Each structure stands twice: as C-alpha cells, then as structure tokens.
Amino acid sequence: MFPIVHSADLHLGRNFLNQRYDYEMSQKRKESLWNTFENILSFSKNNHATLLLCGDTFDHTPEVHEVIHFLNCTGKYPEVPVYIIEGNHDQGFVNKLEQLKGSQTQIHTFQTAELSFYEIDEIKVRIYGIKWNSNVVLSDELKKNVLDSSYTNILMLHSSLEEKKDAYMPIHKKELLNYGYDYYALGHVHQPIALYENMIFSGSPEPLSFRETGKHGIILGVIKKNKNKLDFIQMSKVEYVQKIIDLSENMQIDQLDSIIEKEINNYSKNHYLRIIFRGMVEKVLYDYIEKFQMNSHYKYAYLEFINNCQIAFDYDLLKKLHENDIVGQFIKTVERDSFINREEILALGLEALLREKI
Numbered sequence: 001m002f003p004i005v006h007s008a009d010l011h012l013g014r015n016f017l018n019q020r021y022d023y024e025m026s027q028k029r030k031e032s033l034w035n036t037f038e039n040i041l042s043f044s045k046n047n048h049a050t051l052l053l054c055g056d057t058f059d060h061t062p063e064v065h066e067v068i069h070f071l072n073c074t075g076k077y078p079e080v081p082v083y084i085i086e087g088n089h090d091q092g093f094v095n096k097l098e099q100l101k102g103s104q105t106q107i108h109t110f111q112t113a114e115l116s117f118y119e120i121d122e123i124k125v126r127i128y129g130i131k132w133n134s135n136v137v138l139s140d141e142l143k144k145n146v147l148d149s150s151y152t153n154i155l156m157l158h159s160s161l162e163e164k165k166d167a168y169m170p171i172h173k174k175e176l177l178n179y180g181y182d183y184y185a186l187g188h189v190h191q192p193i194a195l196y197e198n199m200i201f202s203g204s205p206e207p208l209s210f211r212e213t214g215k216h217g218i219i220l221g222v223i224k225k226n227k228n229k230l231d232f233i234q235m236s237k238v239e240y241v242q243k244i245i246d247l248s249e250n251m252q253i254d255q256l257d258s259i260i261e262k263e264i265n266n267y268s269k270n271h272y273l274r275i276i277f278r279g280m281v282e283k284v285l286y287d288y289i290e291k292f293q294m295n296s297h298y299k300y301a302y303l304e305f306i307n308n309c310q311i312a313f314d315y316d317l318l319k320k321l322h323e324n325d326i327v328g329q330f331i332k333t334v335e336r337d338s339f340i341n342r343e344e345i346l347a348l349g350l351e352a353l354l355r356e357k358i
C-alpha cells in the first residue's frame with residue numbers, strides 16, 4: 001500500500017499578462033498558484049502521501065529566487081517525500097533544485113532523459129521517471145527496461161501521448177499500458193482525464209485560462225498491485241466557466257437583460273465567467289452588448305463579455321439610402337458575385353463601413 005498525491009502542470013510563476021485581466025488580477029492569479037501548491041503539500045501531509053510532480057511545475061525555467069520560493073514551501077512539509085520530473089515548460093528546473101535543495105533530502109528528482117528509478121525497499125515500491133526531452137524516443141527507453149514485478153512500479157511521465165511527429169514525447173497509450181506499470185502518473189494535458197483506470201492525467205490543479213474550464217485538482221491514490229484506489233480531489237481556488245448565448249434577430253433589450261441576469265446568478269465569487277454572444281441581431285442590441293465590455297467588473301471574481309454577434313442589415317433599405325456611395329456599391333458588388341459566404345461578407349463589410357454612419 002503506497003499513498004500518493006499525483007499532480008502536474010502547476011505552472012508556478014505564470015504571469016497571466018496575455019489575458020484580459022488588469023495587473024492586480026493577474027498578480028492575484030499568480031499568487032493563487034503558490035497557494036494551491038501549499039495546499040497540495042499540506043493535503044499530502046495529512047494523507048501521509050508521497051507527492052509526485054509530473055512536469056511543468058514552473059511555467060518557464062525558474063529563476064533562482066523562484067526555486068528558493070519553491071523550497072520554502074516544501075521546507076514547511078519535510079515529512080512529505082516529493083518526486084519531480086521536468087516538463088516541456090520548465091527545463092533546467094531540477095538541476096537548479098538539486099543545487100539549492102540543501103538539507104531537503106525528501107526531494108527526489110529525475111535529472112536525465114533516460115529512464116531511471118528510486119526504490120523504497122521496505123515497502124517494495126519503485127518510482128520511475130524520465131525528464132522531458134524532445135529528442136527522446138520513449139518506446140526505446142521503455143523497452144530497454146525490464147520491470148521487476150515483485151515491486152509496485154509507478155511511472156512518472158510528461159507526454160501528450162499522441163503519435164503525431166511534433167507531439168511531446170509521443171507514444172500510444174495502448175503501447176504504454178503494455179509495459180505493465182501499476183500506475184502511470186501523467187502530466188502535460190491540463191484537463192484531468194483517465195485514459196485507463198491506472199493511467200491518468202491529473203490536469204492542472206489550478207486552471208490557467210478559459211480553455212481550462214470545469215473542476216481542477218489532484219489525484220489521491222493508494223497504489224497497490226492490481227488494486228489501486230484513486231480519487232480526484234478538487235484543489236483549485238477558482239473555476240473558469242464559458243457560456244455561449246445564442247441571440248435571435250427579434251430579441252429585445254429587456255429579454256437579453258433577464259437572460260444575462262439568470263446566467264450570472266448561477267455563479268459565485270469563485271467563478272471566472274466568460275459570456276459569448278452569438279447570432280444575427282439588430283444594431284440596437286449589438287451596440288447594447290458592445291457597451292458591456294467597458295463595464296465588465298461586477299461583484300464576481302471576474303466576468304467578461306465577448307460579442308460575436310452579427311448585425312442583421314436591411315439590404316434593400318440600405319441600397320436605397322446609399323444608392324450613390326461606397327456602401328451601396330459594396331452591397332451590389334457582393335450580391336452580384338456568387339460567394340459561398342455572401343451573408344458573412346456583407347455583414348462584416350457593412351459593419352466596418354457603417355460603424356460611424358448609422
């Protein structure tokens with residue numbers, strides 16, 4: 001019986017500056033990654049578990065002060081053994097960690113791109129790992145190794161598990177399964193997903209963007225030959241939610257208001273909400289939605305609106321009104337040609353041409 005906490009893709013040090021947040025909010029998100037890391041350590045301690053960090057612990061090759069920050073956190077939980085492999089984002093991390101870890105002998109790293117293992121002999125457990133490297137042919141590395149089945153064998157891997165040429169450490173999941181490890185602790189895919197009962201992407205414990213919706217956390221496992229017990233435990237401080245609202249041409253402003261009100265009321269201050277509007281709408285409604293974007297900080301953790309609507313134009317009326325100018329000519333030209341996406345061209349062109357005029 002070997003209790004583990006399997007985590008990956010923390011992306012500590014991420015700046016969040018490429019998103020729409022203001023500076024204060026991006027700092028808050030950056031800080032929450034560290035808080036979540038501490039929560040994972042304390043959770044591991046409470047469950048007497050060994051922590052497996054399966055790559056992309058940092059968002060980039062960490063600076064010395066960032067590695068020290070990391071060690072300050074692990075130093076508070078010396079009873080938690082930590083095993084670490086690098087991912088494609090944090091190459092160079094484990095070398096710095098080994099240089100700086102000092103007396104923190106509970107930290108174990110895999111420093112080469114060759115498969116190797118640590119043995120916990122008294123309980124007959126072997127933890128295998130390999131650091132991420134784009135030149136490694138994973139199949140070759142795994143074939144070289146003969147597993148001793150008198151041990152409980154765990155493999156830590158940072159891989160996309162795809163077979164595409166440009167994939168990250170590609171390998172097919174079926175092939176991987178055939179190597180016979182008792183548990184495959186995977187990193188790289190940020191949404192938590194079990195490929196098989198004993199082969200799991202824990203996902204990022206704290207979601208990093210609107211591409212990472214839903215619940216995020218870690219895997220708490222008790223690894224036992226053929227009898228693993230595995231649970232997903234939510235760890236994230238926030239949850240990203242993306243809602244698409246389809247609007248119709250005859251929708252009125254008060255109807256839209258009540259739809260939004262209803263959507264927003266379902267969520268609390270832990271939710272980062274993005275509402276995307278779609279559909280053909282009248283110009284009045286289109287302009288009304290545009291104004292939302294300027295006033296997006298409500299009482300929620302974060303709320304943003306994206307207007308992907310198109311304005312429904314009355315072409316006959318516009319042709320009459322703009323008989324002798326570029327607008328009229330544009331409509332006539334597009335209508336004359338047999339573009340497949342004529343509606344879209346008209347809508348986009350007219351929106352640009354008429355932005356200031358109507």
Ligand SMILES: [Mn+2]
Nearest residue numbers: 009056089188
């Ligand atoms: Mn990652």
